[in-house]
Amino acid sequence: xxxxxxxxxxxxxxxxxxxxxxxxxxxxxxxxxxxxxxxxxxxxxxxxxxxxxxxxxxxxxxxxxxxxxxxxxxxxxxxxxxxxxxxxxxxxxxxxxxxxxxxxxxx
Amino acid sequence: xxxxxxxxxxxxxxxxxxxxxxxxxxxxxxxxxxxxxxxxxxxxxxxxxxxxxxxxxxxxxxxxxxxxxxxxxxxxxxxxxxxxxxxxxxxxxxxxxxxxxxxxxxx
Numbered sequence: 734x735x736x737x738x739x740x741x742x743x744x745x746x747x748x749x750x751x752x753x754x755x756x757x758x759x760x761x762x763x764x765x766x767x768x769x770x771x772x773x774x775x776x777x778x779x780x781x782x783x784x785x786x787x788x789x790x791x792x793x794x795x796x797x798x799x800x801x802x803x804x805x806x807x808x809x810x811x812x813x814x815x816x817x818x819x820x821x822x823x824x825x826x827x828x829x830x831x832x833x834x835x836x837x838x839x840x
Numbered sequence: 841x842x843x844x845x846x847x848x849x850x851x852x853x854x855x856x857x858x859x860x861x862x863x864x865x866x867x868x869x870x871x872x873x874x875x876x877x878x879x880x881x882x883x884x885x886x887x888x889x890x891x892x893x894x895x896x897x898x899x900x901x902x903x904x905x906x907x908x909x910x911x912x913x914x915x916x917x918x919x920x921x922x923x924x925x926x927x928x929x930x931x932x933x934x935x936x937x938x939x940x941x942x943x944x945x946x947x
Binding site for chain 1 (some may be wrong): 841842843845848852854856857858860887888889890891892893894895897923927928929930931932933934935936937938939940941942943944945
């Protein structure tokens with residue numbers, strides 16, 4: 734769903750990817766990585782969807798939190814599998830969220 | 841597909857949404873807006889996917905290009921329809937891309 738993030742500024746890591754046709758535990762690993770990310774200090778939320786292209790946006794308190802997650806051993810292993818098996822191509826963009834606004838129907 | 845964007849810095853507008861069950865020309869309008877965005881000065885690319893949540897990330901040269909697109913009349917009308925019919929909730933985040941990196945299998 735839509736991530737509940739605090740007032741900006743905070744960071745977004747936009748990960749866009751095209752999958753190969755190999756499975757080999759991709760879904761399990763992807764879910765495990767989201768669970769693990771949620772436990773990291775400075776993690777603010779995540780949004781994800783996939784059709785022809787997959788987009789996962791994770792939100793973080795600051796650059797230090799992103800760096801610590803990048804250095805997490807299990808995450809580094811998952812990224813290696815990603816390059817070797819699961820992704821035909823990907824792009825990662827690190828961006829500082831400067832402002833945001835939203836809308837929700839009152840139910 | 842994955843957008844081909846220039847060297848940072850540039851801007852990302854991350855639009856995350858949950859749809860209502862109303863159709864009323866949603867797909868046609870969404871496609872028309874992408875076509876129109878592509879014609880704007882400063883537009884760099886767009887990526888989009890939808891499952892439970894929809895994520896559309898559009899990339900822009902600078903804040904001025906984002907502002908001009910926001911003020912486009914057809915786009916303003918589409919956003920109004922979005923609030924009135926198509927979206928149960930959405931969040932828009934404007935972020936400055938500071939760095940990026942990628943990977944592509946050589947075919």
